[in-house]
Amino acid sequence: MKPTDFLLCLVDASGGKVEGRTLLQKRAFFVTELIGSDFGLKFDAHYYGPYSATVEGTTTQLKNLGFLQESSTGFGIVSDGFEVRRFNYSLTGDGEQLLEGLRGTPEYNSIKTATERVLAAGDPNYVELSIAAKAYFLLKKKEGGSMSVAELIKEARKYNWSISPESIHRAVSFLSAVGLASEG
Amino acid sequence: MGCATASKLFQRLRSLHQLALAHLVYPGATHTRFDHSLGAFHVAGGLAKAIVQSDTEKRLVRLAALLHDVGHGPFSHVTEPILQKHSSPAVLVGRQESKIHEFISAKIILENAELREHLSDRERQNIVGLLDGSFGHSYLHEIVSGPVDADKQDYLLRDSYFTGVKYGIYDQERLKNTLRVYEDNDDLVLAISIDGLHALEQFVLAKYYMTTQVYRHRIRLVTDNMIERAITLGIEEDKIGWLKALYSYDGTDGFVQEYLQWNDERLMNEVLHQKGSQVKDLFDRLHERRLFKCIFDADQNDFPDPSTRSFVFAGSKDFYKPLEVQIAKQFGFDPRHVIAYGVTFNSAIKTESQIPVLHKTKTTLFDDESAFFKSVDQKIREQHFHIYAPVEYKGDEKQKKKKLREFKEAILKFIQTLANPQQALPLA
Numbered sequence: 277m278k279p280t281d282f283l284l285c286l287v288d289a290s291g292g293k294v295e296g297r298t299l300l301q302k303r304a305f306f307v308t309e310l311i312g313s314d315f316g317l318k319f320d321a322h323y324y325g326p327y328s329a330t331v332e333g334t335t336t337q338l339k340n341l342g343f344l345q346e347s348s349t350g351f352g353i354v355s356d357g358f359e360v361r362r363f364n365y366s367l368t369g370d371g372e373q374l375l376e377g378l379r380g381t382p383e384y385n386s387i388k389t390a391t392e393r394v395l396a397a398g399d400p401n402y403v404e405l406s407i408a409a410k411a412y413f414l415l416k417k418k419e420g421g422s423m424s425v426a427e428l429i430k431e432a433r434k435y436n437w438s439i440s441p442e443s444i445h446r447a448v449s450f451l452s453a454v455g456l457a458s459e460g
Numbered sequence: 461m462g463c464a465t466a467s468k469l470f471q472r473l474r475s476l477h478q479l480a481l482a483h484l485v486y487p488g489a490t491h492t493r494f495d496h497s498l499g500a501f502h503v504a505g506g507l508a509k510a511i512v513q514s515d516t517e518k519r520l521v522r523l524a525a526l527l528h529d530v531g532h533g534p535f536s537h538v539t540e541p542i543l544q545k546h547s548s549p550a551v552l553v554g555r556q557e558s559k560i561h562e563f564i565s566a567k568i569i570l571e572n573a574e575l576r577e578h579l580s581d582r583e584r585q586n587i588v589g590l591l592d593g594s595f596g597h598s599y600l601h602e603i604v605s606g607p608v609d610a611d612k613q614d615y616l617l618r619d620s621y622f623t624g625v626k627y628g629i630y631d632q633e634r635l636k637n638t639l640r641v642y643e644d645n646d647d648l649v650l651a652i653s654i655d656g657l658h659a660l661e662q663f664v665l666a667k668y669y670m671t672t673q674v675y676r677h678r679i680r681l682v683t684d685n686m687i688e689r690a691i692t693l694g695i696e697e698d699k700i701g702w703l704k705a706l707y708s709y710d711g712t713d714g715f716v717q718e719y720l721q722w723n724d725e726r727l728m729n730e731v732l733h734q735k736g737s738q739v740k741d742l743f744d745r746l747h748e749r750r751l752f753k754c755i756f757d758a759d760q761n762d763f764p765d766p767s768t769r770s771f772v773f774a775g776s777k778d779f780y781k782p783l784e785v786q787i788a789k790q791f792g793f794d795p796r797h798v799i800a801y802g803v804t805f806n807s808a809i810k811t812e813s814q815i816p817v818l819h820k821t822k823t824t825l826f827d828d829e830s831a832f833f834k835s836v837d838q839k840i841r842e843q844h845f846h847i848y849a850p851v852e853y854k855g856d857e858k859q860k861k862k863k864l865r866e867f868k869e870a871i872l873k874f875i876q877t878l879a880n881p882q883q884a885l886p887l888a
Binding site: 278332377 | 766774
C-alpha cells in the first residue's frame with residue numbers, strides 16, 4: 277500500500293479527521309508498530325519522539341491533491357512572541373471518493389483495527405502519545421524490554437527528558453492497553 | 461590535501477559540468493565539479509574550524525568534502541537513473557536509499573591507487589564512514605551530508621554566481637557562526653543558535669528558489685530528459701556495447717577504472733560518431749540546441765476526477781510508456797521521442813524542519829520556531845505532469861496556443877482512459 281493510501285485510511289479510521297500534525301505523526305507511528313509494517317513511512321526515533329518525513333510530505337501531497345482539507349486553530353501568542361497553531365486534517369469529498377476503492381481491502385482493515393485499538397486505549401492527545409512514544413523507545417532499547425516506572429524516569433533523565441511519574445504511568449497504561457507493553 | 465587535489469582522479473572533475481547542460485539556458489553555467497569540490501572543501505574547513513575539536517576529525521571532514529563527488533559520471537545526476545537501472549542488482553542490495561554515485565565514490569576512495577599512496581587505509585575508511593554516516597558523531601556527517609552541509613552551502617552560492625541569478629544568495633558567514641553542536645540522546649548533532657534562525661531561513665529559501673528557478677528550470681528539465689532518453693535508447697535500441705558497459709556498475713575494479721576515463725565531452729563526442737543511431741539523433745539535437753518542447757503541462761487542477769488525479773500524481777509510472785505511444789500515434793511523432801515526466805517541487809522546508817534551535821534555556825525545532833515559514837505556509841508541494849516532444853510550431857503565437865490546446869485536450873482524454881480502463885469498454 278502506498279503512503280498516500282495509508283494516510284487516507286488512517287484519517288478515515290480516525291473518524292474522518294485528525295487534529296494536529298504531531299498527533300497524526302504519533303498515531304501513524306503506533307498504528308504501523310501494531311501492524312508490524314511501516315508502509316514505507318520510515319520513522320526515525322529520536323529525542324523528539326518518532327518522526328517520519330514521509331508522513332509530513334505525503335500529508336502535504338494529499339492536501340495539494342485535494343484529498344485532505346487542512347485547517348488551523350490558533351491558541352494565542354506565547355511568551356516568546358510566537359503564535360501557537362494546531363493544524364487539523366479532514367477528508368474531503370474527493371478523499372472520500374478515493375477511499376471507496378480502499379475500504380474493505382485487507383490493508384484497510386488492518387489499519388482500521390490498529391487505529392481502533394489506539395483510540396480504545398484512551399484516545400490520548402499528542403502530548404500523551406509523544407510521551408508514550410518516548411517510553412516505548414526506551415523500553416524497546418532496553419534488553420528484555422522490561423523496566424519499572426522508576427527506572428523509566430531515571431532512564432528518561434539520561435536523555436534530558438523531563439517526564440513526571442503520572443505521565444509515565446499514563447504512557448505505560450496506554451502501551452499496555454494497545455498491547456505494546458505489559459504493566460507489572 | 462595537495463596530494464588529493466593533484467591526483468588524476470580529482471583533476472577529472474574539471475571535465476564534469478556541475479549543472480550538466482544548464483549552460484543551454486544560462487550561458488555562464490559552465491562551472492565544474494572540480495570548482496564545486498574545492499568550494500565544499502573550503503566551506504567544510506570553515507565549519508570544522510568553528511565546531512570540530514579534534515585535528516584528526518577536522519582533516520577528515522575537509523577530505524570528505526573534497527572527495528564527495530569523485531564518483532560522478534558524465535552529466536552527473538542526470539544519468540544516475542540509467543546507472544541505477546542497468547547496474548547489477550547485487551551491488552545495489554541494501555543501498556536503495558543512497559544515490560549510486562555515492563557508493564561509487566566510496567569504492568573509489570577506498571581503492572584508488574593514487575589516493576592509497578597519500579592517505580592511510582584507516583583514513584580512507586573513516587572518510588567513507590563520515591560520508592555515509594557510519595563514522596563518529598552525527599554532526600561530523602552532517603557537515604558533509606545533511607540539511608545545511610558544506611555541499612549545499614557551496615553549490616547554492618556557486619550556481620547562483622555562474623548562472624547569474626541572485627536566488628541562491630544567503631548569509632553564509634552568519635550561518636557558519638551560529639551553527640552549534642548539540643547533545644541529543646547519546647549522539648552529537650548539528651544545531652543552530654536562535655541567533656542564526658534568520659540566516660537558516662534565508663538558506664532554506666535560497667535552496668527552494670534555486671530549485672524552482674534553476675535546477676528545475678523548464679528548459680533544463682527538457683535537456684535532462686533528452687539526455688536520459690538518448691542514453692537509454694543508445695543502450696536499449698542501438699545496443700551500443702560500450703555505452704551499456706559505462707552504465708552497468710558491477711562492483712568490480714575494472715568498471716571503476718573504465719568509468720573514470722569518461723567525462724561530459726568524451727561522451728558527447730563518442731556518441732556523435734555513432735552514425736545512424738538513436739542516441740546520436742538526440743545528442744545532435746542537444747548539440748545544436750534543437751530541443752524538444754513541453755507540449756503538455758498539467759497540475760492537479762487539470763484532473764477533476766479524484767481517481768485520475770491520484771493515478772497521475774500518486775500512482776506508479778507504468779502508464780508513461782503506453783501514453784507516449786498513444787500521443788505519438790495521434791500526432792505523428794516517433795514514440796521514442798515522446799517523453800512523459802512527473803515533476804515535484806517539494807516544500808521549501810524539508811529535512812531542515814528537524815534542526816534543533818538552541819535558546820538559552822530550551823531547545824525547539826526549526827519547523828516550530830520559524831515564524832516566517834509558519835506564516836507563509838511552507839507546505840508548498842507542487843506536482844506537474846509534463847510531456848516533451850519534438851514539435852516545431854508554425855505560424856504566430858495564436859496558432860501555437862491553438863496547437864497547445866489541441867495537445868492538451870487529446871492528452872487529457874488519453875490519461876482519463878488509461879486511469880479508468882473499465883470506462884473505455886464498449887457497452888454490452
